[in-house]
Amino acid sequence: MNSQKWNHAEIFEISQKNNGYRIKVPIKEKAIDAHHYFILICRNDGSETVILPNVIGEENSFKLFEFILDPDQIEDSAKHIFNNHIFDLFFVIEEDQENIKRKRIKSDFKHYRYLALSLEKEKKLFYPYTTGKGNLSFRYNDYKLFAEIDKLMLDNNGKVSLSGLINFPPLYQEDEYTFGGMRLVVKNNLNEDEINVPLDPEKRRDIHLNVNDHLKINNTINGFRGEFDPVKYFNKDLLKNIYFSFYIDLEYKVNGDQEVIRSIRVKCSHQTNIPKRLISKLDNDKVKFLLRKTKRAHYLSLSITRYSLIRELKRNIQREWTRVRRSKSLLRLYKSVFNFIGMLPNTKNKVIVFESFMGKQYSDNPRAIYEYMLEHHPEYKMYWSADRRNVYKFKGKNLNYIRRFSVKWLIQMTRARYWVVNARMPLWIKKPKRTIYLQTWHGTPLKRLGIDIDEVQMPGTNSERYRANFMRAVSKWDYLISPNPYSTEIFRRAFQFDKTMIESGYPRNDILVNHNNTSMINKLKDKNNLPKDKKIILYAPTWRDNQFYAKGKYKFNLEFDLDQMQESLSDQYIILLRMHYLIAENLDISSYEGFVYDFSHYEDIRELYLLSDILITDYSSVFFDYANLKRPMLFFVYDIEDYRDNLRGFYFDFEKKAPGPLVKKTEEIIDYIKRIDKEGYQFGKKEEEFYNKFCSLENGTSSETVVKEVFDLDR
Numbered sequence: 217m218n219s220q221k222w223n224h225a226e227i228f229e230i231s232q233k234n235n236g237y238r239i240k241v242p243i244k245e246k247a248i249d250a251h252h253y254f255i256l257i258c259r260n261d262g263s264e265t266v267i268l269p270n271v272i273g274e275e276n277s278f279k280l281f282e283f284i285l286d287p288d289q290i291e292d293s294a295k296h297i298f299n300n301h302i303f304d305l306f307f308v309i310e311e312d313q314e315n316i317k318r319k320r321i322k323s324d325f326k327h328y329r330y331l332a333l334s335l336e337k338e339k340k341l342f343y344p345y346t347t348g349k350g351n352l353s354f355r356y357n358d359y360k361l362f363a364e365i366d367k368l369m370l371d372n373n374g375k376v377s378l379s380g381l382i383n384f385p386p387l388y389q390e391d392e393y394t395f396g397g398m399r400l401v402v403k404n405n406l407n408e409d410e411i412n413v414p415l416d417p418e419k420r421r422d423i424h425l426n427v428n429d430h431l432k433i434n435n436t437i438n439g440f441r442g443e444f445d446p447v448k449y450f451n452k453d454l455l456k457n458i459y460f461s462f463y464i465d466l467e468y469k470v471n472g473d474q475e476v477i478r479s480i481r482v483k484c485s486h487q488t489n490i491p492k493r494l495i496s497k498l499d500n501d502k503v504k505f506l507l508r509k510t511k512r513a514h515y516l517s518l519s520i521t522r523y524s525l526i527r528e529l530k531r532n533i534q535r536e537w538t539r540v541r542r543s544k545s546l547l548r549l550y551k552s553v554f555n556f557i558g559m560l561p562n563t564k565n566k567v568i569v570f571e572s573f574m575g576k577q578y579s580d581n582p583r584a585i586y587e588y589m590l591e592h593h594p595e596y597k598m599y600w601s602a603d604r605r606n607v608y609k610f611k612g613k614n615l616n617y618i619r620r621f622s623v624k625w626l627i628q629m630t631r632a633r634y635w636v637v638n639a640r641m642p643l644w645i646k647k648p649k650r651t652i653y654l655q656t657w658h659g660t661p662l663k664r665l666g667i668d669i670d671e672v673q674m675p676g677t678n679s680e681r682y683r684a685n686f687m688r689a690v691s692k693w694d695y696l697i698s699p700n701p702y703s704t705e706i707f708r709r710a711f712q713f714d715k716t717m718i719e720s721g722y723p724r725n726d727i728l729v730n731h732n733n734t735s736m737i738n739k740l741k742d743k744n745n746l747p748k749d750k751k752i753i754l755y756a757p758t759w760r761d762n763q764f765y766a767k768g769k770y771k772f773n774l775e776f777d778l779d780q781m782q783e784s785l786s787d788q789y790i791i792l793l794r795m796h797y798l799i800a801e802n803l804d805i806s807s808y809e810g811f812v813y814d815f816s817h818y819e820d821i822r823e824l825y826l827l828s829d830i831l832i833t834d835y836s837s838v839f840f841d842y843a844n845l846k847r848p849m850l851f852f853v854y855d856i857e858d859y860r861d862n863l864r865g866f867y868f869d870f871e872k873k874a875p876g877p878l879v880k881k882t883e884e885i886i887d888y889i890k891r892i893d894k895e896g897y898q899f900g901k902k903e904e905e906f907y908n909k910f911c912s913l914e915n916g917t918s919s920e921t922v923v924k925e926v927f928d929l930d931r
Contacts, residue, residue, distance in 0.1 A: 659837030
């Protein structure tokens with residue numbers, strides 16, 4: 217063995233061994249002075265599988281470990297019940313029960329997924345892959361067709377020639393599968409049309425020798441070759457930028473039955489030579505063909521755009537500026553300049569910077585305070601901090617907005633006398649000494665907050681780091697708004713806040729008191745093109761901390777049956793969906809046109825409260841605000857046991873105190889709504905107690921109370 221190729225805790229070799237993998241990993245000997253083993257951790261549920269290795273080689277400072285990883289070793293709860301589970305491999309050094317170190321196993325090979333195992337019993341695949349950070353992980357997933365381009369050409373007329381390899385393990389490893397045919401499927405960004413291009417199958421002996429030596433593919437199709445001519449489909453009608461993505465359909469037979477499987481989006485291998493661009497003429501118009509692989513995932517893509525030299529120069533300058541702006545050195549400089557200017561004297565006494573949800577919205581308590589100040593104290597110069605990706609939301613509203621983290625933003629933030637913000641700001645921002653920071657927050661707490669959270673289950677952090685960062689953020693606040701005495705007690709403890717608490721009610725709820733009338737409701741329906749002859753159900757759930765794809769990317773699925781609700785309620789009702797701003801997944805409601813409306817990106821939820829006749833929610837703090845209207849509420853809590861016991865926990869007995877029924881099934885939602893239609897809504901004793909505890913301060917003057925407390929109005 218040649219130890220010169222060995223790297224500490226990096227895969228040396230993986231090969232198939234019967235129905236599992238033989239894995240070899242070199243470890244520096246100095247790291248081995250205690251009990252040691254490998255461990256496979258399920259990223260989805262945290263379950264662990266311990267694997268004991270053998271030492272099969274020893275040279276210089278390395279020991280070469282070998283072990284067999286069989287999918288049957290993995291806990292059934294992690295492997296068989298759920299789909300798309302990910303497992304991460306670690307090397308563990310255990311000196312004693314209190315001193316245990318884990319080292320993630322690294323990898324630099326990109327083709328491991330071609331070692332996929334076909335698990336016939338479960339009809340699943342189990343395969344290794346190298347993560348974007350160079351670590352080794354395994355997936356347990358449905359059958360997948362893998363496709364990868366390794367040769368690519370773009371001729372002078374825009375025609376794409378390509379060849380590559382495919383891998384569909386059941387086809388190679390099970391005798392009951394037989395090959396049928398292949399085609400390239402091309403999708404575009406302008407419509408739902410698909411272009412199908414026949415592919416010629418190939419037997420790739422080079423792949424057999426270099427990658428898949430363990431597979432029985434001597435007589436198996438494992439490659440393809442073909443051409444795609446985009447001009448053939450899009451020529452003189454080219455009015456917009458067109459972007460193509462690529463997939464492969466594989467036809468095969470199972471016991472004589474014809475089947476088709478579509479690949480995941482086609483990738484380019486790391487060795488593929490990608491032609492960058494081609495400028496050509498198309499019906500006397502210059503167009504640019506850009507064939508590339510995407511940055512992170514290396515997906516093959518092709519775009520066709522009208523070509524303009526001036527526009528191209530502007531785009532290149534903008535691209536270069538973006539690269540410079542995002543560089544670590546410039547970011548360090550920006551932070552240093554921010555902190556330096558913040559130490560200078562002469563803060564502008566009548567300048568206020570407002571920010572709502574990290575600059576993503578013009579909404580919530582900051583909006584209510586801004587609108588009050590605009591009407592009663594126009595002598596103040598007021599700015600809105602706008603996230604650059606959400607600037608369009610601030611346009612057309614006659615707002616003085618500045619792009620977050622721009623040079624102008626830096627100057628105004630460091631010189632402003634007041635900050636009015638409803639969420640935490642980046643930790644690197646140091647508040648100038650003479651700046652007054654009003655933290656409005658954004659809800660009455662039902663779920664545990666801050667240091668009260670026992671175990672944080674959010675991407676990109678852990679419990680200890682989350683609490684420490686939270687306390688650092690809170691230390692900058694000078695004022696904190698509380699909507700009621702209940703919240704005051706919790707905020708003091710959970711935020712460890714020891715400065716001025718303004719117990720005023722929430723400014724954002726002034727509108728619910730001052731404009732709860734038929735005239736306003738009809739105006740809002742006209743504004744949003746909603747039918748006046750239908751009653752409105754507002755569905756506004758919270759987000760789940762543990763349902764995420766990655767840091768900053770959350771997911772959510774509707775758990776009630778829209779078909780059933782449409783059949784039972786659509787004669788009298790429509791549904792407005794208002795999902796949480798952290799949820800990135802788009803919901804497809806196209807088949808419910810006229811019954812379900814997506815208002816997830818509607819900034820001012822106060823207007824949706826006024827519009828709606830019934831609120832359906834779960835654990836979201838929206839029900840504390842909606843209670844001001846004294847209208848019916850319904851709590852759809854299909855996962856209450858998990859949410860209560862494992863995620864965030866509640867501050868009070870939600871199941872007993874909630875001002876409305878708790879339901880878990882679609883039928884229960886429908887029955888409750890129909891009962892209200894028949895018998896009317898009764899604002900009972902429980903609802904009255906809830907209102908008195910949480911809404912007693914909401915009298916329509918909260919904005920005024922906050923402004924008089926915080927701002928130096930006489931100066």
